[in-house]
Each structure stands twice: as C-alpha cells, then as structure tokens.
Amino acid sequence: xxTAILSIGVLGSGKGSNCQSLxxxxxxxxxxxxxxxxxxxxxxxxxxxxxxxxGIPAYYLDPAPFKTKLEGxxxxxxxxxxxxxxxxxxxxxxYMRIVKTRLLEAFPQRVLNIxxxxxxxxxxxxxxxxxxxxxxxxxxxxxxxxDAGTDTGPILLQKTVPVRExxxxxxxxxxxxxxxxxxxxxAMQLVAEGRIRLDGRRVRIAPAVL
Amino acid sequence: xxTAILSIGVLGSGKGSNCQSLxxxxxxxxxxxxxxxxxxxxxxxxxxxxxxxxGIPAYYLDPAPFKTKLEGxxxxxxxxxxxxxxxxxxxxxxYMRIVKTRLLEAFPQRVLNIxxxxxxxxxxxxxxxxxxxxxxxxxxxxxxxxDAGTDTGPILLQKTVPVRExxxxxxxxxxxxxxxxxxxxxAMQLVAEGRIRLDGRRVRIAPAVL
Numbered sequence: 001x002x003t004a005i006l007s008i009g010v011l012g013s014g015k016g017s018n019c020q021s022l023x024x025x026x027x028x029x030x031x032x033x034x035x036x037x038x039x040x041x042x043x044x045x046x047x048x049x050x051x052x053x054x055g056i057p058a059y060y061l062d063p064a065p066f067k068t069k070l071e072g073x074x075x076x077x078x079x080x081x082x083x084x085x086x087x088x089x090x091x092x093x094x095y096m097r098i099v100k101t102r103l104l105e106a107f108p109q110r111v112l113n114i115x116x117x118x119x120x121x122x123x124x125x126x127x128x129x130x131x132x133x134x135x136x137x138x139x140x141x142x143x144x145x146x147d148a149g150t151d152t153g154p155i156l157l158q159k160t161v162p163v164r165e166x167x168x169x170x171x172x173x174x175x176x177x178x179x180x181x182x183x184x185x186x187a188m189q190l191v192a193e194g195r196i197r198l199d200g201r202r203v204r205i206a207p208a209v210l
Numbered sequence: 211x212x213t214a215i216l217s218i219g220v221l222g223s224g225k226g227s228n229c230q231s232l233x234x235x236x237x238x239x240x241x242x243x244x245x246x247x248x249x250x251x252x253x254x255x256x257x258x259x260x261x262x263x264x265g266i267p268a269y270y271l272d273p274a275p276f277k278t279k280l281e282g283x284x285x286x287x288x289x290x291x292x293x294x295x296x297x298x299x300x301x302x303x304x305y306m307r308i309v310k311t312r313l314l315e316a317f318p319q320r321v322l323n324i325x326x327x328x329x330x331x332x333x334x335x336x337x338x339x340x341x342x343x344x345x346x347x348x349x350x351x352x353x354x355x356x357d358a359g360t361d362t363g364p365i366l367l368q369k370t371v372p373v374r375e376x377x378x379x380x381x382x383x384x385x386x387x388x389x390x391x392x393x394x395x396x397a398m399q400l401v402a403e404g405r406i407r408l409d410g411r412r413v414r415i416a417p418a419v420l
Binding site for chain 1: 330
C-alpha cells in the first residue's frame with residue numbers, strides 16, 4: 001500500500017477549473033494521485049466534458065427531487081459510484097449543493113472543499129463579493145475538510161490575495177481562482193503523503209518525509 | 211496648512227508597543243506626524259512612561275465610574291485634552307475600553323484602532339488565541355476606523371502572518387505584533403498624506419503624490 005496512489009473523486013456543478021488544476025498537477029507530477037471519477041448534478045456541466053477529455057469516468061447523477069442539497073436516492077447513487085471507483089478522498093470543486101451526513105460518514109474527514117475566502121470570514125455564496133463589499137484589504141482562499149456546517153470545517157491550507165484599489169468582483173475573483181488552482185493540488189498532495197492529522201479542529205501537517 | 215504635520219493623540223492601557231512603533235516611525239522619517247499627547251486609563255501604564263521619556267505630554271485620566279467603556283466625565287476630559295493638544299487623529303493602541311459616540315463624533319472617521327486579526331474574522335478579545343483555536347493557517351492584523359461596533363469599522367490596511375505548526379498563542383501573538391508595528395505607522399502615514407477616502411465602508415487609498 002505504501003506506493004499506492006491516492007484516488008480522488010470530484011463532485012462539481014460548473015466549469016470545473018479546480019478539477020482541471022488537480023488534473024494538471026497530476027500530469028505535471030506535483031500531485032501523486034489519480035482522479036478516479038467525476039460526478040456532476042448538472043447534466044451539461046463543463047466539468048463532465050473536461051473529465052471525458054482526459055479519459056476520466058464522468059457521471060451525471062440526477063439530484064432530484066432536491067434543489068440545494070445532496071440527499072436521498074441521489075446521495076446513495078453518489079456514494080455507490082464513488083465507492084465503485086475506489087475513491088479515498090472526495091474533492092468538492094464548485095459543487096453547488098450542501099452535502100449531508102451520509103456522504104460525510106462514508107468518507108470520514110475525507111471530503112474536502114475549496115472556498116474563495118479566508119475562512120472563517122465570508123462563508124457562503126459569492127465570498128469574493130462579500131469580501132469586496134466589506135472592504136477587506138486581503139482576500140484569499142481556503143481548503144478545508146467538510147463538516148456538517150457551511151464552510152466551517154477544519155482548515156488544511158489558506159492562500160492570500162491582496163485586494164487592489166481598482167478591483168471589481170470579477171477581477172478579484174479571477175486572482176483568487178489563480179490561488180485556488182495552486183492551493184487545491186498542494187492540499188491534496190499533503191493528503192496523498194499522509195501528512196494530515198486532526199487535533200481538535202486544528203489540522204496538523206507533519207513534516208515532509210524526504 | 212500644506213506643510214503642517216499630522217497631530218496624533220494616543221489612547222492606551224498597557225505597555226504601549228504600538229505607540230512606540232509610531233514614535234519610532236516619526237523619528238526615522240517614515241511617518242510625517244507628531245504624537246501630540248498620550249492618555250491612559252491606567253495610572254501606572256508603561257505607555258505613559260514611554261511618552262514622558264520621549265517628551266510627549268502624558269496623562270492619566272480617571273475613567274471612573276466605568277470599568278469597560280469611556281463615557282461621561284472621563285470621556286469629556288479625554289476629548290478636552292485631545293483638543294487642547296490640537297489632535298487631528300486619535301490612535302487607539304492597546305486601549306482596553308469601548309469608545310462611545312461622543313468621542314467618535316468629536317473626531318469623525320479619525321479614530322483608528324489596530325486589531326490582532328484579519329477582520330472580520332476574530333473580533334474582540336485575544337484574537338490570536340481565537341485564530342489559533344479555530345485553526346486558521348493565515349493570521350494577521352488590521353488597522354481600521356473605529357465605528358460604533360466592536361472591531362467592525364472600515365479597514366485601512368491589513369497584514370498577514372502565517373500560522374506555524376509549532377505556534378503557541380504567545381509565539382503567534384509576537385509575530386502578529388511585529389506586523390502591527392509595521393502596519394500602524396504605514397496606515398498613519400496614509401492618513402498624514404491625505405490619501406484616505408471612504409466609499410461606503412470601503413477605504414479608498416489614493417495613489418502617492420511624488
């Protein structure tokens with residue numbers, strides 16, 4: 001098992017740029033892992049197309065009847081699909097649904113998310129807009145373990161982004177996304193190296209083994 | 211008036227290291243201002259001793275009967291003392307009282323504070339302890355305009371401090387204070403240069419005039 005590589009399952013609803021950052025990091029050797037499958041709740045999401053283009057099994061799983069959460073039959077199908085592909089870590093990547101207890105218990109402390117703010121500041125939707133409206137001078141992104149709350153789980157990694165005088169929501173968002181695309185592969189590589197340990201709600205990162 | 215230098219009044223309750231950072235920045239020419247007076251609510255606070263050592267008028271003003279706020283007679287005396295010294299900007303520097311409307315109205319948008327966290331995360335007491343307990347990977351400090359809330363006012367400047375694996379509250383606090391001692395003089399110099407403008411709750415900083 002020592003040389004086995006980490007199997008990641010990705011859940012996404014949109015264009016999948018964070019999924020692409022994982023694919024690229026794997027291709028470039030920065031992330032010792034494989035994307036085992038990609039699952040979307042949106043039938044024509046670009047993330048599915050990206051996955052197929054890279055030969056990654058890609059599934060649209062109908063989330064009905066729920067509009068904002070993953071629960072019931074749909075949740076069962078997602079868990080079964082992830083398990084069928086041997087997924088060890090679930091990466092939420094622009095997944096626009098609240099994940100519930102059953103998925104979290106199926107992958108304990110192994111569902112990760114990336115959020116476009118320096119949590120605990122600005123949880124929830126459109127975090128970069130919240131940050132700009134509040135008037136912070138430093139924004140950023142956070143990779144965290146998903147728990148039952150909204151963007152409240154233990155933090156694995158954060159990267160900062162200075163807010164500029166001429167920033168618009170779109171400009172700031174674009175620069176935050178650049179950092180997301182560095183942060184998610186880096187955080188995943190820490191998981192892949194087995195360096196993550198929970199201490200209360202602090203994530204302890206063991207030194208790299210050379 | 212174009213060559214007049216900014217007159218700062220400092221309110222502090224403790225050792226006054228942020229006050230010292232302003233004194234040092236003035237001495238080194240990084241901050242074009244003068245400390246017009248220092249006022250404390252604690253009779254033997256080191257901040258008063260520091261001020262006297264530098265020839266700055268230093269006052270203990272009895273805050274009685276209030277324990278946690280500046281109000282009533284004491285507030286009147288503070289405002290009068292600041293005005294008597296021609297103070298234009300009030301710098302809270304480890305001031306352990308809630309300042310109320312009357313002081314804020316006497317110096318509109320000209321009461322500043324420095325807080326040991328990246329606001330709006332971790333307002334209130336012992337912010338560095340809160341940050342460490344929450345498990346953030348990036349901490350920092352914030353210079354903001356004081357408003358009626360607790361650490362809620364418009365943000366002038368923020369500096370980040372990475373949280374280390376081996377951080378204790380004291381170690382993290384010490385590194386945050388290093389950044390505070392850079393941030394407060396820099397923010398004050400922006401005020402001294404007249405580069406600060408409020409746009410809703412965003413602080414706009416005009417380009418430097420060469």
